[in-house]
Amino acid sequence: MTSPQQPVPAPTSDQAAAAIRKARGALARYRVLAIVTGVMLLVLCVEMFFKYVVPVDAVVDYMGWVPFAHGWIYVVYLVTVLDLWAKMRWGFGRLVTMVLAGVVPVMSFVLEKKVHAEADAKLTALAERYAVEA
Secondary structure (H helix, E strand, C coil), rough: CCCCCCCCCCCCHHHHHHHHHHHHHHHHHHHHHHHHHHHHHHHHHHCCCHHHHHHHHHHHCCCCHHHHHHHHHHHHHHHHHHHHHHHHCCCCHHHHHHHHHCCCHHHHHHHHHHHHHHHHHHHHHHHHHCCCCC
């Protein structure tokens, strides 16, 4: 036998302030990693250009670390994407788009601006709704 569903109590001002603070921290971490991932992806594209299109041995030898660095930075970027996505309670489509932004050149820069604007607007509205400091 199941019991009737109890209404969920509204969060208190302190709980809302803590959630907003955590979401803003996740947004800041995402912004940094999106920019770093985008830069590393562009550096990787340059490395691949010199490796496969215009073979320059000196450049290829010097830039051999780039694919490994981008790979590990991308893993950290994925962690920040998941963290922000979970805190903002966005849909699955947003998660997929943010994940793909780390592997499509320049997309991370474009999406970072859009995600930041939308998340900031949402968090500001929540701060106003619960009358807490944003």
